[in-house]
Amino acid sequence: MNAPMIECRGVSKSYRKGSTVVTPLEKLDLLVAKGEFLALMGPSGSGKTTLLNLLSGIDSPTEGQLLIEGRDIAKLSRRELTKWRARHVGYIFQLYHLVPVLSAFENVELPLLLDPMSKKERRQRVEAALGLVGLGDRMHHTPSELSGGQEQRVAIARALVANPSLLVADEPTGDLDRESATRILDLLRQLSRDHGKTIVMVTHDPRAAEAADRTLHLEKGQLLLS
Amino acid sequence: MSAILNLLRLSWVQLTRHKVRSLLTILGVAAGMFLFTAVETLQRALAKATEETAADTTLVVYRQNRFCPSASKLPEHYVDEIRRIPGVREVIPVQIVVNNCGASLDVITFRGVPDEQLEKFAPEIQVTQGSMQDWKSRGDGALLGEVFAQRRGLKPGDRFDGAGVTVTVAGIISSPFPQDNNVAYVKLPFLQRASKVGLGTVTQFNVRVNSSKDLTTVAKAIDERFHSDASPTDTRPEKAFFAESAAQLIQIIGFTRWLGIGAVLAVAALVANALLLVVRGRVKENAVLRTLGYPGRAIACLVVSEGGMLGLAGGAAGVGLAAAFLRWRSFTMGNEGQTLAIQPDLMVVLSGIAAALLLGIAASLWPAFQAIRQPIVKNLRN
Numbered sequence: 001m002n003a004p005m006i007e008c009r010g011v012s013k014s015y016r017k018g019s020t021v022v023t024p025l026e027k028l029d030l031l032v033a034k035g036e037f038l039a040l041m042g043p044s045g046s047g048k049t050t051l052l053n054l055l056s057g058i059d060s061p062t063e064g065q066l067l068i069e070g071r072d073i074a075k076l077s078r079r080e081l082t083k084w085r086a087r088h089v090g091y092i093f094q095l096y097h098l099v100p101v102l103s104a105f106e107n108v109e110l111p112l113l114l115d116p117m118s119k120k121e122r123r124q125r126v127e128a129a130l131g132l133v134g135l136g137d138r139m140h141h142t143p144s145e146l147s148g149g150q151e152q153r154v155a156i157a158r159a160l161v162a163n164p165s166l167l168v169a170d171e172p173t174g175d176l177d178r179e180s181a182t183r184i185l186d187l188l189r190q191l192s193r194d195h196g197k198t199i200v201m202v203t204h205d206p207r208a209a210e211a212a213d214r215t216l217h218l219e220k221g222q223l224l225l226s
Numbered sequence: 227m228s229a230i231l232n233l234l235r236l237s238w239v240q241l242t243r244h245k246v247r248s249l250l251t252i253l254g255v256a257a258g259m260f261l262f263t264a265v266e267t268l269q270r271a272l273a274k275a276t277e278e279t280a281a282d283t284t285l286v287v288y289r290q291n292r293f294c295p296s297a298s299k300l301p302e303h304y305v306d307e308i309r310r311i312p313g314v315r316e317v318i319p320v321q322i323v324v325n326n327c328g329a330s331l332d333v334i335t336f337r338g339v340p341d342e343q344l345e346k347f348a349p350e351i352q353v354t355q356g357s358m359q360d361w362k363s364r365g366d367g368a369l370l371g372e373v374f375a376q377r378r379g380l381k382p383g384d385r386f387d388g389a390g391v392t393v394t395v396a397g398i399i400s401s402p403f404p405q406d407n408n409v410a411y412v413k414l415p416f417l418q419r420a421s422k423v424g425l426g427t428v429t430q431f432n433v434r435v436n437s438s439k440d441l442t443t444v445a446k447a448i449d450e451r452f453h454s455d456a457s458p459t460d461t462r463p464e465k466a467f468f469a470e471s472a473a474q475l476i477q478i479i480g481f482t483r484w485l486g487i488g489a490v491l492a493v494a495a496l497v498a499n500a501l502l503l504v505v506r507g508r509v510k511e512n513a514v515l516r517t518l519g520y521p522g523r524a525i526a527c528l529v530v531s532e533g534g535m536l537g538l539a540g541g542a543a544g545v546g547l548a549a550a551f552l553r554w555r556s557f558t559m560g561n562e563g564q565t566l567a568i569q570p571d572l573m574v575v576l577s578g579i580a581a582a583l584l585l586g587i588a589a590s591l592w593p594a595f596q597a598i599r600q601p602i603v604k605n606l607r608n
Contacts, residue, residue: 086519
C-alpha cells in the first residue's frame with residue numbers, strides 16, 4: 001500500500017438533537033492510500049456523508065485523530081481549516097451546486113478568486129480544468145444551458161481547478177442517467193489513475209462502486225468488512 | 227487586494243444578473259434618497275439663509291411691529307440720517323412688492339432701489355446676461371436674480387407681469403447672497419408708482435456696516451434715533467430678520483427633517499430586507515463557497531459589497547434625479563417677502579450619495595452576519 005493519504009484513528013462524531021445525543025460515527029478507523037479511489041456504501045443514516053464531511057474539513061470530529069497527509073486536521077482552527085480546505089480538498093456534490101447566474105467558466109474560477117494569481121494564469125487553469133472534463137466548448141454556458149451530466153462535469157472541474165490532492169464526492173452520479181453516470185465515473189477513475197488524485201466517493205449504486213479500487217460499507221457509524 | 231477586487235466583481239455579477247431584483251431595490255433606494263435630498267436641500271438653504279457668520283454685515287431696517295412688506299412704510303428721507311450713524315458703510319432704501327405675503331412656493335418679489343446706488347451697495351452682484359446699462363436706461367427695466375429667471379424661463383428682452391407690476395427684463399444677475407438670486411431689482415421710483423405706495427415711501431432700508439462686530443451697536447443706534455419718530459423702526463441683521471419674518475416657513479422646514487429621517491430609515495430597511503432575502507436564497511450557495519475555501523469574512527464581504535453597490539446605485543440615481551428636478555423647477559419658498567431658493571449644491575449631492583453608500587453597507591451587516599453564522603454542514607443540508 002502507498003503512504004496513507006487519510007488516516008482515521010478512533011474518529012467519532014456526535015451531536016445533540018433536542019434532548020438526545022446522535023452519534024453517526026463511532027470510533028472509526030480507516031486508512032486510504034494516496035491515489036486510491038475509495039467507494040463508501042451503506043444505508044441512509046449510516047454515517048457516510050458525515051465521514052465525507054469530516055474528511056473534507058467542513059465538519060470536525062468530536063473524538064479521535066483525523067490525519068490527512070500526516071496532518072491532524074481535527075486540531076486545526078476554523079481559519080486554518082478553511083485555508084487547508086481551499087488548498088487540499090475538492091468537493092463534488094450530488095446536486096452539483098453550481099451558482100446559477102455564473103457561466104461554467106465563472107463557476108470553475110470561483111476557488112481561485114481568493115488566490116494571488118494573475119488573470120492570465122487563472123484563465124489558463126480554468127480552461128485546463130474544463131478541458132480535462134471535456135467541456136472546453138461549453139465554457140460560457142450557464143448551468144441552465146447544460147445537461148445534468150455536463151453540470152456535474154463543471155462541478156468536477158471546479159473541484160479540480162485548485163489542484164487538490166483529495167477529492168470527495170457525495171453521490172456524484174445519484175442524479176444522473178446511466179450514460180452520464182458512466183462518463184462521470186470514467187472521469188473519476190481517470191483522475192485517480194492518471195493524475196494521482198485520492199478520491200473518496202459516497203454512493204448507493206453498486207455499479208458506481210465497481211469503478212472504485214476499493215469499497216467499504218458503513219452501518220450505524222461503523223465500518224463493515226469490504 | 228486582487229482578492230477584494232475579485233469579490234467586488236463577483237458581487238457586481240450577482241447584481242447585474244439578478245436584474246429585476248436589483249432594479250426594484252435600486253428604485254426603492256432612489257425614491258428614499260430623492261426625498262432625503264429634497265429635505266436636505268431645504269435644510270441647507272435654510273441654514274444658509276439664517277445662520278449668521280462673521281462675514282455678515284447687512285442690517286435690515288423695518289417698520290416696528292410690521293411684518294408683511296405691504297404694511298411696512300418708512301419715509302425715504304431716513305436714508306440720510308442712517309448714513310450719518312457711526313459704523314454705517316452704505317445704506318440703500320428698498321421698496322418691496324410681493325405677489326403673495328403668505329407662505330408660497332412661487333414668490334415674485336420686486337425690490338425697488340435707486341439705480342445709481344445698487345452697484346455701490348452691492349458690488350458683488352454680477353450681470354451674467356444683458357447689461358446694467360440697459361437696466362439704468364429703461365424706466366421699466368428689471369434685473370432678475372438667476373434663480374428667479376430660471377424658474378420663470380425669462381431672458382433679457384422678455385416682458386412679464388407679476389404682483390400687478392409689468393417690467394422688461396434688462397439683465398440676469400448672480401450674487402453670492404441667495405436672496406439676491408430670487409428677486410427682481412427695479413428702479414425705486416418706478417416701483418413706488420407702480421405699486422401705488424407713492425414717492426417718498428419705502429418698505430425698508432438695507433444697511434451695510436463696516437464690520438460684523440458693528441451689527442448690534444449700529445442696529446441699536448438706528449432704532450434709538452427713530453424711536454420717537456412717527457415711523458419707529460426695528461433693525462436686525464439680515465439673517466435674523468429672515469429667521470423672524472419667515473418663522474412659520476422655518477417651522478415647516480424644521481418638520482421636514484423628520485421626513486428626511488424617515489426616508490433614510492426606509493432606505494436602510496429596504497436594503498436590509500433585500501439582502502436578507504438574498505442571503506436566505508443563497509444559503510446553499512454560500513455554504514458551497516465556504517466548502518470551496520471561502521472564509522466567513524469573504525462571504526460577509528460579498529454580502530456587504532452587494533449592499534454597498536445597491537446603496538450607491540440607488541443613491542446616485544435618487545440624489546441625481548432630485549438635484550436635476552430641483553434645478554429644473556427652481557422652486558422658491560417665500561413668506562412675508564422673504565425668499566428661500568431650493569437649489570441643491572454639490573455638498574448636498576455628495577453627502578447624499580455618501581449617505582446612501584453607508585446606509586447600504588450598514589444595512590447589510592446583519593444579513594452578512596446571518597450568512598456566516600450557521601455551520602456549513604447545516605446549510606448544505608437545508
